[in-house]
Amino acid sequence: MKVQSNGHEHEFEAAYGLPEPLPKGESILWQGAPDFSDLAVRVFHLKKAAVYFLVLMFARGSYLYSSDEPALTVLAGILLVAALGLTAMAALGILAWLTARTTAYTLTDQRIVMRIGIVLTLTFNLPLKRIETAGLLLTGKGFGDIPLALSGGDRIGWLNLWPHARPWRLAKPEPMLRCIADAQALAAMLQKAWTEASGKTSVLVQTPRESGSANAAYCQTNALQ
Numbered sequence: 001m002k003v004q005s006n007g008h009e010h011e012f013e014a015a016y017g018l019p020e021p022l023p024k025g026e027s028i029l030w031q032g033a034p035d036f037s038d039l040a041v042r043v044f045h046l047k048k049a050a051v052y053f054l055v056l057m058f059a060r061g062s063y064l065y066s067s068d069e070p071a072l073t074v075l076a077g078i079l080l081v082a083a084l085g086l087t088a089m090a091a092l093g094i095l096a097w098l099t100a101r102t103t104a105y106t107l108t109d110q111r112i113v114m115r116i117g118i119v120l121t122l123t124f125n126l127p128l129k130r131i132e133t134a135g136l137l138l139t140g141k142g143f144g145d146i147p148l149a150l151s152g153g154d155r156i157g158w159l160n161l162w163p164h165a166r167p168w169r170l171a172k173p174e175p176m177l178r179c180i181a182d183a184q185a186l187a188a189m190l191q192k193a194w195t196e197a198s199g200k201t202s203v204l205v206q207t208p209r210e211s212g213s214a215n216a217a218y219c220q221t222n223a224l225q
Contacts, residue, residue, distance in 0.1 A: 017115045019106030029189055030107040033100055034179035038143045043163050043178060049092060053085025099163060105113035105177050106184070109193050112148065114175060115167045116164050124175060128197040130154055130168040135185040146181025146190065160185075 014021045017031055034216040040046045060081050064074040099120045106113040112131070114124040132151035138144040148164040150156075158165050158173040180186055 013115075017106045018113060018177070019115075022108060022187060023080075023110075026108050026110050027108060028084050028108050029193060030105075030186060032104045032180060032186070035143060035181050036097055036100040038139070038141075038179040038181075039100050040093055042139060043099075044092045044096045046089060046092050046096070049089050050085070050169050053081060053088070056085070057081045062183065100179075103164070105180075105194065107190060110197055112175075112177075112190075114164060114177075116161070122160060124156060126150070126175065128194045131194060134190055136183060140186070142182050144180055144187070145176050145178050146180065146183060146187055147174045 061078045064077045104115040112126040133149040135147045166176045
């Protein structure tokens with residue numbers, strides 16, 4: 001199977017998220033995109049950046065104060081770090097917003113289509129029959145990620161996928177539907193569509209999350225030969 005990647009501007013799409021019309025008889029089951037707020041916090045680490053710059057502000061202020069600098073110098077040092085922090089956080093927020101705005105995930109009864117890219121738009125066409133495993137990572141408040149492992153030698157470059165790639169899978173990158181609202185319902189829909197398309201049954205197996213969190217786990221769907 002050749003994973004198709006097409007560069008298309010959104011206004012030239014045959015339909016939302018699709019570079020060309022679906023074949024006759026194929027139907028769309030679901031369409032969606034990453035949630036901006038969840039993407040900003042979990043993928044672009046906006047909260048961690050805020051904490052980091054707060055620590056820097058405190059450290060800078062403490063250093064200047066302990067050096068017996070004038071109050072205005074201490075305040076200026078703190079405000080400088082604050083300005084740098086706000087600039088960095090604004091950049092991360094804009095990047096997260098653009099990523100969410102330019103991404104479209106589509107699940108049909110035959111494939112998953114991922115339209116991604118801010119500057120260069122790429123469309124990845126993933127037939128369900130060529131998906132070896134699919135997983136579910138629930139992250140709270142109904143949001144979650146769904147990584148997709150492709151069978152055989154099918155491979156997409158990690159840099160072409162990021163941030164729509166499963167973390168730490170560099171040797172064989174896995175496309176991932178990120179920050180999906182009601183991800184559990186989508187995973188169930190995907191499992192049903194995969195079973196019908198492949199003609200195989202499947203089972204859910206718990207595997208630990210890479211980050212080591214005890215409160216989240218991947219539910220991996222494996223074909224039973």
